[in-house]
Amino acid sequence: xxxxxxxxxxxxxxxxxxxxxxxxxxxxxxxxxxxxxxxxxxxxxxxxxxxxxxxxxxxxxxxxxxxxxxxxxxxxxxxxxxxxxxxxxxxxxxxxxxxxxxxxxxxxxxxx
Amino acid sequence: xxxxxxxxxxxxxxxxxxxxxxxxxxxxxxxxxxxxxxxxxxxxxxxxxxxxxxxxxxxxxxxxxxxxxxxxxxxxxxxxxxxxxxxxxxxxxxxxxxxxxxxxxxxxxxxxxx
Numbered sequence: 125x126x127x128x129x130x131x132x133x134x135x136x137x138x139x140x141x142x143x144x145x146x147x148x149x150x151x152x153x154x155x156x157x158x159x160x161x162x163x164x165x166x167x168x169x170x171x172x173x174x175x176x177x178x179x180x181x182x183x184x185x186x187x188x189x190x191x192x193x194x195x196x197x198x199x200x201x202x203x204x205x206x207x208x209x210x211x212x213x214x215x216x217x218x219x220x221x222x223x224x225x226x227x228x229x230x231x232x233x234x235x236x
Numbered sequence: 237x238x239x240x241x242x243x244x245x246x247x248x249x250x251x252x253x254x255x256x257x258x259x260x261x262x263x264x265x266x267x268x269x270x271x272x273x274x275x276x277x278x279x280x281x282x283x284x285x286x287x288x289x290x291x292x293x294x295x296x297x298x299x300x301x302x303x304x305x306x307x308x309x310x311x312x313x314x315x316x317x318x319x320x321x322x323x324x325x326x327x328x329x330x331x332x333x334x335x336x337x338x339x340x341x342x343x344x345x346x347x348x349x350x
Contacts, residue, residue: 128279155335155336157336157337157338164342165342166325166340166341166342166343167325167327167338167340169337169338172335172336172337174334174335174336180335182337214279214280216280216338218336220336221267221329221334221335221336222267222268222287222329222336223285223336224270224282224285225270225282225327225336225338226282227272227279227280227281227282228279229278229279230277230278230279232277
């Protein structure tokens, strides 16, 4: 019962470096989301996908890119990391637009 | 713009007490509302999903209610235990959206003292 799996769990980057966060779900869900969680700001939506091959911007998309080449995977990329991107990143998926959301365990990213 | 508020931000109770966590939202046009639990350093665990047409949902010692017209939901925890200590988050899905996006409150951090 893997559910939603995020890789890696922790990462430290230097300013200007790039990296990709991987989210994989084994529930055959159509919808996938990337959120970031910051103290005092709550969870905010970065990008989302309503199906394989689709992506769309959320509330705070600047500095991030995403891809959904396979239904089960949703990748979040940082092309040139900035200290403001230090955060905990969560991936989520849902079967439909109004069904229960399932979250991964999070990726704690520090940009120095 | 939909805004979700959870008050209080923190709550401390002795073991065994029944307690209520509050969630309010500004736009009553929602699809549903979901309650989550988050343990320190962990992901979000879904507790209850309550549809806009429902008034209540129950799971074990947890009961969630929804009053869409007043923009309020409550999570009732019966006979609280130290293991219930965590941050509880509520999130709403807008009725006008077909994207399934969740809008979160900032959470209530609960401490249950033995």
